[in-house]
Amino acid sequence: xxxxxxxxxxxxxxxxxxxxxxxxxxxxxxxxxxxxxxxxxxxxxxxxxxxxxxxxxxxxxxxxxxxxxxxxxxxxxxxxxxxxxxxxxxxxxxxxxxxxxxxxxxxxxxxxxxxxxxxxxxxxxxxxxxxxxxxxxxxxxxxxxxxxxxxxxxxxxxxxxxxxxxxxxxxxxxxxxxxxxxxxxxxxxxxxxxxxxxxxxxxxxxxxxxxxxxxxxxxxxxxxxxxxxxxxxxxxxxxxxxxxxxxxxxxxxxxxxxxxxxx
Amino acid sequence: xxxxxxxxxxxxxxxxxxxxxxxxxxxxxxxxxxxxxxxxxxxxxxxxxxxxxxxxxxxxxxxxxxxxxxxxxxxxxxxxxxxxxxxxxxxxxxxxxxxxxxxxxxxxxxxxxxxxxxxxxxxxxxxxxxxxxx
Amino acid sequence: xxxxxxxxxxxxxxxxxxxxxxxxxxxxxxxxxxxxxxxxxxxxxxxxxxxxxxxxxxxxxxxxxxxxxxxxxxxxxxxxxxxxxxxxxxxxxxxxxxxxxxxxxxxxxxxxxxxxxxxxxxxxxxxxxxxxxxxxxxxxxxxxxxxxxxxxxxxxxxxxxxxxxxxxxxxxxxxxxxxxxxxxxxxxxxxxxxxxxxxxxxxxxxxxxxxxxxxxxxxxxxxxxxxxxxxxxxxxxxxxxxxxxxxxxxxxxxxxxxxxxxxxxxxxxxxxxxxxxxxxxxxxxxxxxxxxxxxxxxxxxxxxxxxxxxxxxxxxxxxxxxxxxxxxxxxxxxxxxxxxxxxxxxxxxxxxxxxxxxxxxxxxxxxxxxxxxxxxxxxxxxxxxxxxxxxxxxxxxxxxxxxxxxxxxxxxxxxxxxxxxxxxxxxxxxxxxxxxxxxxxxxxxxxxxxxxxxxxxxxxxxxxxxxxxxxxxxxxxxxxxxxxxxxxxxxxxxxxxxxxxxxxxxxxxxxxxxxxxxxxxxxxxxxxxxxxxxxxxxxxxxxxxxxxxxxxxxxxxxxxxxxxxxxxxxxxxxxxxxxxxxxxxxxxxxxxxxxxxxx
Numbered sequence: 004x005x006x007x008x009x010x011x012x013x014x015x016x017x018x019x020x021x022x023x024x025x026x027x028x029x030x031x032x033x034x035x036x037x038x039x040x041x042x043x044x045x046x047x048x049x050x051x052x053x054x055x056x057x058x059x060x061x062x063x064x065x066x067x068x069x070x071x072x073x074x075x076x077x078x079x080x081x082x083x084x085x086x087x088x089x090x091x092x093x094x095x096x097x098x099x100x101x102x103x104x105x106x107x108x109x110x111x112x113x114x115x116x117x118x119x120x121x122x123x124x125x126x127x128x129x130x131x132x133x134x135x136x137x138x139x140x141x142x143x144x145x146x147x148x149x150x151x152x153x154x155x156x157x158x159x160x161x162x163x164x165x166x167x168x169x170x171x172x173x174x175x176x177x178x179x180x181x182x183x184x185x186x187x188x189x190x191x192x193x194x195x196x197x198x199x200x201x202x203x204x205x206x207x208x209x210x211x212x213x214x215x216x217x218x219x220x221x222x223x224x225x226x227x228x229x230x231x232x233x234x235x236x237x238x239x240x241x242x243x244x245x246x247x248x249x250x251x252x253x254x255x256x257x258x259x260x261x262x263x264x265x266x
Numbered sequence: 267x268x269x270x271x272x273x274x275x276x277x278x279x280x281x282x283x284x285x286x287x288x289x290x291x292x293x294x295x296x297x298x299x300x301x302x303x304x305x306x307x308x309x310x311x312x313x314x315x316x317x318x319x320x321x322x323x324x325x326x327x328x329x330x331x332x333x334x335x336x337x338x339x340x341x342x343x344x345x346x347x348x349x350x351x352x353x354x355x356x357x358x359x360x361x362x363x364x365x366x367x368x369x370x371x372x373x374x375x376x377x378x379x380x381x382x383x384x385x386x387x388x389x390x391x392x393x394x395x396x397x398x399x400x
Numbered sequence: 401x402x403x404x405x406x407x408x409x410x411x412x413x414x415x416x417x418x419x420x421x422x423x424x425x426x427x428x429x430x431x432x433x434x435x436x437x438x439x440x441x442x443x444x445x446x447x448x449x450x451x452x453x454x455x456x457x458x459x460x461x462x463x464x465x466x467x468x469x470x471x472x473x474x475x476x477x478x479x480x481x482x483x484x485x486x487x488x489x490x491x492x493x494x495x496x497x498x499x500x501x502x503x504x505x506x507x508x509x510x511x512x513x514x515x516x517x518x519x520x521x522x523x524x525x526x527x528x529x530x531x532x533x534x535x536x537x538x539x540x541x542x543x544x545x546x547x548x549x550x551x552x553x554x555x556x557x558x559x560x561x562x563x564x565x566x567x568x569x570x571x572x573x574x575x576x577x578x579x580x581x582x583x584x585x586x587x588x589x590x591x592x593x594x595x596x597x598x599x600x601x602x603x604x605x606x607x608x609x610x611x612x613x614x615x616x617x618x619x620x621x622x623x624x625x626x627x628x629x630x631x632x633x634x635x636x637x638x639x640x641x642x643x644x645x646x647x648x649x650x651x652x653x654x655x656x657x658x659x660x661x662x663x664x665x666x667x668x669x670x671x672x673x674x675x676x677x678x679x680x681x682x683x684x685x686x687x688x689x690x691x692x693x694x695x696x697x698x699x700x701x702x703x704x705x706x707x708x709x710x711x712x713x714x715x716x717x718x719x720x721x722x723x724x725x726x727x728x729x730x731x732x733x734x735x736x737x738x739x740x741x742x743x744x745x746x747x748x749x750x751x752x753x754x755x756x757x758x759x760x761x762x763x764x765x766x767x768x769x770x771x772x773x774x775x776x777x778x779x780x781x782x783x784x785x786x787x788x789x790x791x792x793x794x795x796x797x798x799x800x801x802x803x804x805x806x807x808x809x810x811x812x813x814x815x816x817x818x819x820x821x822x823x824x825x826x827x828x829x830x831x832x833x834x835x836x837x838x839x840x841x842x843x844x845x846x847x848x849x850x851x852x853x854x855x856x857x858x859x860x861x862x863x864x865x866x867x868x869x870x871x872x873x874x875x876x877x878x879x880x881x882x883x884x885x886x887x888x889x890x891x892x893x894x895x896x897x898x899x900x901x902x903x904x905x906x907x908x909x910x911x912x913x914x915x916x917x918x919x920x921x922x923x924x925x926x927x928x929x930x931x932x933x934x935x936x937x938x939x940x941x942x943x944x945x946x947x948x949x950x951x952x953x954x955x956x957x958x959x960x961x962x963x964x965x966x967x968x969x970x971x972x973x974x975x976x977x978x979x980x981x982x983x984x985x986x987x988x989x990x991x992x993x994x995x996x997x998x999x
């Protein structure tokens with residue numbers, strides 16, 4: 004990200020103090036706060052302020068970012084104690100008090116504002132996150148029909164940008180890192196709620212235990228933190244009902260359904 | 267061996283008392299209030315079983331100022347319990363689709379709380395009327 | 401140095417890379433595929449694409465129409481046989497995405513809905529609200545998970561290709577989490593690393609769009625074709641450059657100047673009508689709209705803002721319900737970033753760099769001149785966009801040519817002998833480490849990046865002048881020299897983004913040089929390359945040819961030219977609006993009514 008030396012950038016007449024939690028695995032025994040004084044203008048986001056620090060004051064500050072428009076999910080971090088995307092959190096709403104920036108809560112810190120994401124990706128991969136067609140159809144036969152009402156049943160869950168703010172918000176994930184968590188459950192429900200999909204049982208079987216839905220105590224802060232109105236709390240909690248019913252009904256389920264069976 | 271050394275921050279022991287979790291904690295504590303009220307009712311039942319003297323003791327306790335205070339507190343707790351119950355209820359249901367769009371959760375919460383309020387009012391009215399009858 | 405042997409290496413896990421991986425896994429399940437990306441796949445810049453993806457579906461539409469719109473849109477610099485193949489494959493690929501779960505927006509009866517888009521005669525743009533790229537990317541990523549033969553290397557940054565004996569041999573990666581090197585030896589390599597828009601200051605692109613794969617192929621002797629053609633998207637957020645999709649205009653939005661006039665009718669795109677008309681006014685092609693803005697600014701008709709001159713994107717007459725349903729992301733962006741409610745207030749917008757038409761030279765099979773090396777997506781020049789890309793052809797390109805690349809790479813890998821290991825890997829590692837430890841004069845590479853971007857903006861902008869392009873070429877040469885003096889502040893290995901962005905700057909300078917030198921050499925105006933220094937006209941006699949930039953170590957690129965394949969649409973005047981209709985009618989009259997080809 005560059006500072007544009009043209010008249011097209013607003014003049015940065017004010018200064019904000021940024022307190023960033025740093026961590027360099029070789030030189031730091033534990034994370035430590037570092038303060039920066041940064042000139043800013045009213046249109047700047049916290050991400051742009053961080054970029055300004057990196058470009059002009061301290062090139063050693065590491066953080067993830069890409070799209071700048073809250074769609075890639077890279078820039079999740081704790082800003083003044085709340086899980087936020089840095090690119091759509093604006094300094095004008097936080098100024099003039101100092102702004103505290105820390106890596107996403109409940110995740111191990113790799114370096115500065117970069118947290119370990121690998122386990123989250125594994126969770127997404129574990130819930131069969133793809134269409135297992137109910138009825139086969141050739142490409143030549145064209146698209147499956149799906150009415151706007153059928154799409155409304157799963158649409159919000161398909162908007163998840165994998166930013167993990169919901170995991171930072173969830174205290175049960177904080178207590179149990181193996182909890183499958185809100186984001187993965189949103190993706191699960193996206194597929195289970197899709198009229199074209201027939202893999203519901205397979206996915207239900209994958210979330211039955213303590214690390215499945217049952218770590219959730221309906222705190223609900225995950226849905227408040229979500230920048231895309233996905234409502235992961237709904238995804239997790241409606242599946243508690245389904246999972247419980249499934250548990251009791253499994254004795255009367257026909258033999259050829261269930262884990263490992265292909266639809 | 268690489269230089270990688272991920273640092274794990276411990277979850278604070280008092281996370282449940284900090285924002286934004288305090289609201290959740292208070293909601294869960296209303297369940298304790300329900301248990302306390304259940305205890306009071308149980309005490310009444312036991313007093314009844316022990317005979318008219320014991321029950322008279324219970325009844326006079328009920329009319330005491332201390333009891334009034336406890337019951338007002340418990341009423342507030344119960345109301346909050348009902349409201350948060352209906353706030354949580356839509357989370358546990360699949361999305362309701364009406365007219366091709368999905369019904370917002372607040373509507374369901376409002377409907378639930380509304381019905382609870384109407385039923386409570388009807389119950390109170392019934393008792394008052396019954397009490398006024400000869 | 402860690403070593404990995406694989407059959408197919410795919411660099412880049414955006415739409416094209418993922419589609420290639422899936423195609424390779426499906427066509428050759430016995431082969432091993434290494435899918436490498438410097439970010440997690442769902443962060444790839446495909447995610448930000450908004451408007452939609454083209455595919456003929458309507459009964460009154462035809463492949464011939466899509467072909468015609470694309471070739472005319474590209475100002476005849478397209479490989480017509482490739483365009484023919486492309487348009488025939490768009491719809492099946494969009495259906496394939498739908499089968500894989502892509503939540504395309506639907507008509508009430510459940511069929512796919514299509515919308516109008518710039519430069520397209522008939523509506524054929526499939527869309528998923530206004531987050532089409534997001535949904536396509538997530539659908540492809542999630543679908544790729546079911547193939548065990550795809551092994552992903554997430555957050556591995558490519559520092560160089562390996563090539564030997566006229567054949568690609570693999571690549572060397574830097575793992576971001578450890579700062580250690582891994583050499584992946586592969587029989588076939590697919591580059592799908594995206595465009596290079598970040599060489600400009602104002603752009604719609606994410607931070608990762610730095611032309612890595614283009615630069616790597618280029619340095620290994622593969623020409624970069626048509627690099628002078630850089631697309632300015634006409635409706636972007638002032639300051640950040642973030643994209644307001646063309647779909648706004650497809651749904652009927654107007655572009656107004658400071659006097660409230662729909663000024664596009666003054667630039668050969670009229671007459672204006674209250675309802676959107678395909679290829680008229682706001683639904684003209686992107687280059688023409690960006691050029692109109694430039695003229696309006698010169699005339700003083702633009703609205704001044706602290707972030708520069710703007711025009712107004714007016715959505716008010718669409719009504720709140722339609723805006724929220726069809727353009728929810730636009731609403732969010734306008735409200736969050738600008739405090740504007742599009743239902744009540746027009747949005748100030750201006751052009752910003754959006755897409756790189758040029759790229760790695762490949763043929764219809766996505767094969768580059770280097771044996772075993774394929775390229776697909778924005779990093780490639782397969783020949784469909786020519787001098788100006790039509791909106792919604794790029795998302796379709798990812799699937800159509802991503803698939804071809806995967807299948808062709810698999811075919812090659814099956815026949816090829818094992819990759820050859822050599823001391824090249826150690827040399828690559830040494831070069832990357834040299835940058836890490838280099839002691840220069842302490843210059844920050846961020847300053848150099850800003851200089852490069854400002855220079856490109858000035859010399860290779862919407863309208864170009866010889867002396868300014870020359871100055872940009874000189875600035876870039878100077879910056880390349882100064883790379884030798886760059887000092888990194890961060891000398892550690894774990895998550896050293898100071899190091900990574902410095903290497904990316906090296907890639908960007910090479911790509912920018914290819915753009916600037918190709919631009920100054922093209923002495924005509926065509927599509928997105930417009931000059932106002934005596935070369936204002938299209939010159940088919942001299943320049944109906946592709947430019948090819950050839951990397952020269954330690955110096956500027958040499959530019960040569962290659963022929964354009966013209967099959968059944970001979971060059972004609974490129975016209976839109978009423979002039980376009982007249983031109984179409986005249987063409988029909990002389991050619992006789994052609995039988996339209998159906999899907």
